[in-house]
Amino acid sequence: MSLYYVEKLIYQLNRDPSVRQRFLDDRDSVLADYDLSEEELVAIRSPDVGLLYVLGVNGQLLMHYAALCKYEWNDYIQAMKDGLEQHGPVRAGLYARTGGGAV
Amino acid sequence: MTLVFAGACSHAPGITGRADRADKQVRDEFYANFDRLAAAIREAGAEALVVIAAEHFANFFRNNMPSCAIGMAEYYTGPIEDEEWLGIKKTRVPGNVDLSKRLIQRVMQDVDISFAEEMQFDHGVSVPLHFLTPEYDLDVVPIIFNCQAPPLMPLHRVYAFGQALRKAIDAVPEKIAVVCTGGISHWPATPDSGKINEDFDREFLEHFVSNDREALTSYSDSEIYDRAGQGGFEIRTYVALAGLCEGAQGELWFYAPIPIFAVGCTIASMGVEPVASSAPAGGS
Numbered sequence: 001m002s003l004y005y006v007e008k009l010i011y012q013l014n015r016d017p018s019v020r021q022r023f024l025d026d027r028d029s030v031l032a033d034y035d036l037s038e039e040e041l042v043a044i045r046s047p048d049v050g051l052l053y054v055l056g057v058n059g060q061l062l063m064h065y066a067a068l069c070k071y072e073w074n075d076y077i078q079a080m081k082d083g084l085e086q087h088g089p090v091r092a093g094l095y096a097r098t099g100g101g102a103v
Numbered sequence: 104m105t106l107v108f109a110g111a112c113s114h115a116p117g118i119t120g121r122a123d124r125a126d127k128q129v130r131d132e133f134y135a136n137f138d139r140l141a142a143a144i145r146e147a148g149a150e151a152l153v154v155i156a157a158e159h160f161a162n163f164f165r166n167n168m169p170s171c172a173i174g175m176a177e178y179y180t181g182p183i184e185d186e187e188w189l190g191i192k193k194t195r196v197p198g199n200v201d202l203s204k205r206l207i208q209r210v211m212q213d214v215d216i217s218f219a220e221e222m223q224f225d226h227g228v229s230v231p232l233h234f235l236t237p238e239y240d241l242d243v244v245p246i247i248f249n250c251q252a253p254p255l256m257p258l259h260r261v262y263a264f265g266q267a268l269r270k271a272i273d274a275v276p277e278k279i280a281v282v283c284t285g286g287i288s289h290w291p292a293t294p295d296s297g298k299i300n301e302d303f304d305r306e307f308l309e310h311f312v313s314n315d316r317e318a319l320t321s322y323s324d325s326e327i328y329d330r331a332g333q334g335g336f337e338i339r340t341y342v343a344l345a346g347l348c349e350g351a352q353g354e355l356w357f358y359a360p361i362p363i364f365a366v367g368c369t370i371a372s373m374g375v376e377p378v379a380s381s382a383p384a385g386g387s
Contacts (some may be wrong), residue, residue: 011164015183059292060159060251067188080294094333101295
């Protein structure tokens with residue numbers, strides 16, 4: 001139910017350098033502002049791009065966040081595949097795997 | 104008539120961010136058509152560039168998501184993405200508050216929109232500008248459609264927006280070029296990245312260049328999702344441009360699926376005047 005807040009946090013981290021800095025300086029105080037489950041907290045703290053993908057985080061948000069976390073492109077794609085292996089199908093949103101990827 | 108040029112292009116982040124991983128010959132032909140588009144804008148004497156683009160959560164979230172927002176800022180910043188990842192340096196792009204305001208006021212006579220006095224660009228605008236105005240020396244008016252968070256503006260309303268924008272542009276003295284930028288079928292930001300439905304793309308582009316209003320606005324979001332993926336929702340940008348140039352016809356300059364760019368890469372122009380033999384489609 002709190003996927004909305006996972007995505008809102010990532011949205012703000014992606015676009016607002018001051019939120020990013022606060023997150024780097026005192027991560028837990030930033031996280032306290034959002035209504036997040038234990039699983040979501042684990043996914044964000046790691047960060048676990050594969051789990052965030054399976055939770056249903058919007059792909060554009062997650063792609064930019066993975067770049068912010070310095071994921072190399074192939075590693076980012078692989079992280080989503082690994083997430084599916086470890087956690088099962090995407091649980092929400094528009095970015096579920098449909099098959100047929102070429103890269 | 105102050106609309107002096109209309110065109111379309113892709114904007115996928117891989118176009119700049121993963122440039123070295125594409126087939127060089129195809130990539131360079133694509134880039135050459137970006138250069139041709141840039142030259143056409145200059146040769147038309149454009150004094151400002153309107154960019155009809157897709158929001159990727161650079162500006163708006165679902166606590167307050169406009170279906171369509173027009174920028175009304177002195178300048179815009181971006182890209183928001185990691186510079187190295189996107190291959191584009193962060194910069195300021197000049198806006199034009201007065202021009203934006205006049206366009207917005209006129210558009211509002213016909214359709215409901217939002218405006219933003221502060222806006223950041225993501226790859227959706229930054230990649231096209233990287234090629235079209237690399238010196239960032241042309242005033243830009245960004246128009247951002249929500250293509251990410253349903254419910255989305257229905258396509259017939261998007262077309263009507265384009266018609267309203269045309270009235271607005273033709274009411275100002277400045278010479279205006281308009282470029283729409285979106286993907287057609289693509290499944291970006293998933294493990295299926297690189298998947299492209301070329302049949303859908305070519306069908307849609309045929310409707311686009313013939314400015315077939317009925318066909319362009321008949322797609323449902325469920326059909327788009329099934330055939331063109333969530334990335335296909337960005338056809339809104341093309342439909343808006345078709346409405347802008349109702350009755351005119353376009354020309355496809357370049358189309359090729361480039362999987363590492365995650366999209367069927369497209370460059371096209373659209374006539375700014377109705378063709379003599381073509382009555383406005385849709386009967387109105």
